[in-house]
Amino acid sequence: MANRLASSTSPYLLQHADNPVDWQEWSPEAFAEARERDVPVLLSVGYAACHWCHVMAHESFEDEATAAYLNEHFVSVKVDREERPDVDAVYMAVTQAMSGHGGWPMTCFLTPGGEPFYAGTYYPPHPARGMPSFRQVLEAVARAWREQRDEVTGSAAAVVRQLEFTPLPGSAVDDDVLAGAVVSLLGHFDLANGGFGGAPKFPPSTVLEFLLRHHERTGSVEALSMVSATCDAMASGGLHDQLAGGFARYAVDAAWVVPHFEKMLYDNALLLRVYAHLARRTAEHRHARVARGTAEFLLRDLGTPEGGFAASLDADTDGVEGATYVWTPAQLVEVLGLADGVRAAELHGVTDEGTFEHGASTLRLLGDPDPDLAARLLEARGRRPQPARDDKVVTAWNGLAITALAEAGAALGEPRWVEAAVRAAELVLRVHVVDGRLRRTSRHGVAGRAAGVLEDHGCLAEGLLALHQATGERRWLTAACELLDTALARFAGEEPGVHHDTADDAETLVRRPSDPSDNATPSGASSLASALVTASALGGPTGYREAAGAAVARAGLLAAREPRFAGHWLSAAEALALGPVQVAVVGGSAELVATARAGVHGGGVVVAGEPGSAPLLEDRPLVAGGPAAYVCRGFVCDRPVTTAAELAEALTTRAR
CATH class of the missing domain: 1.50.10.10 (Glycosyltransferase)
Known part of the structure; x- marks a missing residue:
């Protein structure tokens, strides 16, 4: 049965709509339920293209026993960090402070008032590489909520105080x-x-x-x-x-x-x-x-x-990272034939040992590009399973x-x-x-x-x-x-x-x-x-x-x-x-416009059109009835120029 994410507009949340976890979106109703049930909130934050989000979903959120424990002891909230960067930013700061690192999936435990008291990222289904299992974390948090409530809420209040914003003092960027x-x-x-x-x-x-x-x-x-x-x-x-x-x-x-x-x-x-x-x-x-x-x-x-x-x-296709993109020498030969396959392997750094996993290689460019080889390989790659799109x-x-x-x-x-x-x-x-x-x-x-x-x-x-x-x-x-x-x-x-x-x-x-x-x-x-x-x-x-x-x-x-x-x-x-540099081109000269766009300094602006058709073109008439370019820096303007050579020279001037 689909959970409460089924009506979401987020592809990431929809990836979890069929989980046995009773997920909810971030909402006042979710926190109200946590208060009513007197349980903490599990906040899980990720995004649709996140490989390790997919891994944790398959390992833990699709597991019936883990889901049953979550549903009994927590209110579970899923957030797409790309839809709610504000929620992500607040709790990522907590995660980095508590665990020493950040990333996604992000796993936070909150009071029903939204105050965080424990946070981490990916947790495996079994203890590994010095990390506890996700189930161990859930059981420890649930036990602390039952038996050490004052310590938990006190810790959460202290975390919130540490999150108070202090702006940087002003300092010139000269x-x-x-x-x-x-x-x-x-x-x-x-x-x-x-x-x-x-x-x-x-x-x-x-x-x-x-x-x-x-x-x-x-x-x-x-x-x-x-x-x-x-x-x-x-x-x-x-x-x-x-x-x-x-x-x-x-x-x-x-x-x-x-x-x-x-x-x-x-x-x-x-x-x-x-x-x-x-x-x-x-x-x-x-x-x-x-x-x-x-x-x-x-x-x-x-x-x-x-x-x-x-x-x-x-990142992955059918659960395998990079499956759409990597190649072996044999696959190149299969698509291109022996001679072109060997040439493509040399050009793109595809080796027998592989540069990625399982003897496959990513494609690099170790010489001049060959559009014909690339087109044939792309056509073949298009017949492979393709990664999902958010x-x-x-x-x-x-x-x-x-x-x-x-x-x-x-x-x-x-x-x-x-x-x-x-x-x-x-x-x-x-x-x-x-x-x-x-x-x-x-x-x-x-x-x-x-x-x-x-x-x-x-x-x-x-x-x-x-x-x-x-x-x-x-x-x-x-x-x-x-x-x-x-x-x-x-x-x-x-x-x-x-x-x-x-x-x-x-x-x-x-x-x-x-x-x-x-x-x-x-x-x-x-x-x-x-x-x-x-x-x-x-x-x-x-x-x-x-x-x-x-x-x-x-x-x-x-x-x-x-x-x-x-x-x-x-x-x-x-x-x-630098001003910024302003270039106003009046009179419809394609040559002047091209010169302006090629020569303008980064952050400068170029506007072209008839006199008065844009704010930058006001009070800038044609010169002798013909096209002209006006170059200004900050509050200082040069005389108008009428040729591409004059404009190019005007734009080469650098700040002293």
Whole structure:
């Protein structure tokens, strides 16, 4: 019999709808039941593409005896972290503090008032590798609840007190901080393999964007070399799908050979942006090729019928991680024939020993790409069982995709990508805005119940601002400013520049989350700051720039001390340091527009159209009746230019 998740709009929750565990969604009713029964709440948090979430589900949540114990002694609540990032953030902080690490599945035990008193991640069905079994944990928690109630509730109250939010003091992000961040990142840079730190190794998307912007502003060779080396290493490794494009979530090794195979929308959107910007700066074909493949992956494999982009593809297929993607030499020969099979094995690093499991290898690129071999292998791979897709549309991640497709489409001359970004933006504005407020997700064109958080407002606003530049249409700027006004009004903290991740009228949790750190995705606060910078440059309200500067200053200590977790903040600071650059092209010159988009510095803006058709084009007339380009930095503007050569020269000027 299906439990109470059967009517959920979350693919992750629906994966658990047939469990014998009597799961409930996060709701006041679940906690009311816990109070009435006088039992603790088991909170289990995960997401649809999470491999170890699937493992724990099969081992424990599908087990009748374990489910019976849970149903008797707990109220069990399932949360999709992608739908409720606020719930996830609050209890992840607890899990990291209690266990010393975090991750998913996340397993927390709460009082009926929502206060956490014990937390961990994955628990095996039997004691292993120093971990107790899940059943042992359940029995110990149930016994403590019965026999040591005062200690349990006292511990929970102490945990809640430790969760109290203290904002960082203001600290300027000036030239010294920006240059110091590059030096700090050099200290963590992996000279042999690219990227930062050791295994497991995640794509450092926001950090790469910052380094690229720093190079554009200062000419730093070190910054550009870190970007190029990392992008080349990721693109040639197993992290990158050599056949279909797109990137996996992370590599389990330091050399990018073996990925954790789930593919997330946010990773691919952020990496598309980085590779497109790098191609603009280096004019290297390989960077443009990776950008094109990633964009096509987004459209082909993550596009939804309604026009949005799905959240992810699973890591495993039929319970086997990577089964769709890995190859043996014999399988290559079977598909390609002996000669081409041997050649493909050499090109892609497929060995008899294997680089993955059971003698299979991931595909790398150890030479020049061979489109014919790749097409034949992809066709054969398409006949294999395919990973499941989480097809919910997440507002923030679609905002990232809209930004990337609009910018990459404009920079690389691909109008289809811009058109796809337009469709996604129209879907989100049509479906996710309910009664004037933004919702977090939708599925099959129906909005979910969860309210939008700060990153939804910031990331979507950034996407709409990118569309305004790519299309010249004023409607995108108007919609973006409406989102930013809501964010400034509803998410503001008690001090200038401080922002919470949830709105002032959102559901009350044991703590109002406010995490400024950039991780796999930009933080909500840095997304807001970045969007405010761009909107101010595009002619938005005058207060936006001041609000952006105050927000960036609040992240100054984070940027100075931990730049690996402040990449998006540093990118916003780079844009502010250079003005940001504004390029207004009037008169419909395709050559001037192309030159502007190729030469503009990171964080700068380009708008083209007829005089007066957009705020940035007002009071900027034609010159001698012909097209012209106006270049400004901050509050200082150059004289208008009328040729591509003059514009290119104007855009090469760097800050002193």
